[in-house]
């Protein structure tokens with residue numbers, strides 16, 4: 010009997026039963042048939058509470074919101090698609106204006122894309138173009154944290170410092186520079202990360218560095234972790250000294266997830282380029298974007314006047330109409346404010362629900378982006394052995410308990426252990442949030458029992474990152 014069968018994991022569609030090219034041929038994928046608010050319904054009759062906005066921190070307004078569906082249908086009837094190369098359109102114009110006015114007044118321009126990887130590709134090119142336009146063509150290198158994820162296209166994958174996601178595509182990826190993440194475990198002050206930044210700047214030559222690229226609060230790669238203020242202060246000082254740009258990937262954190270429209274608004278400085286995605290279309294259309302401040306735009310506007318980079322669906326009327334409807338809901342229902350107000354107590358409730366579990370090392374996060382770091386219960390400090398793959402265990406057991414969460418199997422990266430992310434919809438009711446936490450706590454208690462059984466007789470804890 011396999012581990013999955015032992016845990017009684019529901020059967021879904023297996024690779025042999027589908028024409029779809031599955032992500033993991035070993036897995037059976039449950040088939041979702043309907044979503045309503047934070048509830049997902051599967052073909053085999055399950056009702057699952059969605060504590061992760063569709064699994065990828067996207068559906069931040071829940072599922073099946075009629076108002077957004079109707080806005081999409083109305084737009085599709087009027088005009089769904091034209092190519093940005095030939096036309097602009099009213100929805101793109103309006104969304105750009107309202108996004109910058111309402112959500113990101115510090116930014117001057119936005120280029121819309123479909124997905125987060127495309128937005129980060131756009132940011133990457135923009136950072137390079139900015140320097141070239143200013144006659145500084147030696148700058149091309151990017152520095153980013155080693156424990157990060159910025160997308161699946163080759164350019165964005167190269168930005169992602171995680172060795173485990175590079176896999177056998179490393180040959181295709183330009184060798185950007187990575188520094189260890191300043192985690193509370195290894196670098197609580199951020200000094201080690203800054204020293205590593207100085208080292209890579211020195212080795213590469215600071216005059217060759219185009220940008221520092223990171224998430225202000227991590228999503229999947231290091232759930233809900235934010236570097237300490239000392240790191241940010243040091244980073245800004247180095248930007249001023251060396252002339253590189255700071256690019257923030259806010260694909261996860263943008264559009265209210267951390268309790269402000271953008272997470273950078275909680276920091277005492279402004280990044281030069283910011284990407285957003287996921288919550289911008291909130292799961293009703295693929296929609297993302299790269300925004301920049303005035304000086305970045307000016308470099309191109311007063312230079313070649315050409316930023317000739319784009320994807321087929323950039324700024325099309327249908328996704329932009331969805332983005333406008335999402336923005337309307339966020340504003341009219343005061344949902345960014347709700348996340349800001351409710352986030353701290355939600356985190357406390359999560360801490361409370363998990364208290365006493367020896368497999369939990371830390372609960373952290375801001376707004377409705379919460380992270381739980383797992384630990385080897387034998388010493389309460391070391392990451393769990395990679396072979397246990399606690400991340401997959403948590404997701405499966407949680408699903409069995411009727412709650413959807415997303416975990417990251419970070420141990421193979423060498424910096425941190427398994428972690429779980431919770432990112433419920435901003436409009437989840439207090440009762441729904443409480444039910445999510447109850448189910449998750451029950452799941453983690455079961456995970457703890459299983460982990461202890463697996464560890465019995467295993468080698469002693471590693472005493473550091475696995």
Ligand SMILES: Cc1ncc(COP(=O)(O)O)c(C=O)c1O
Pocket residue numbers: 065123124125126127129158159160161224228229258260261286287
């Ligand atoms: C922080 C971050 N950046 C970029 C991406 C890539 O976005 P997409 O999958 O829409 O291309 C993701 C996806 O999970 C992400 O979490």
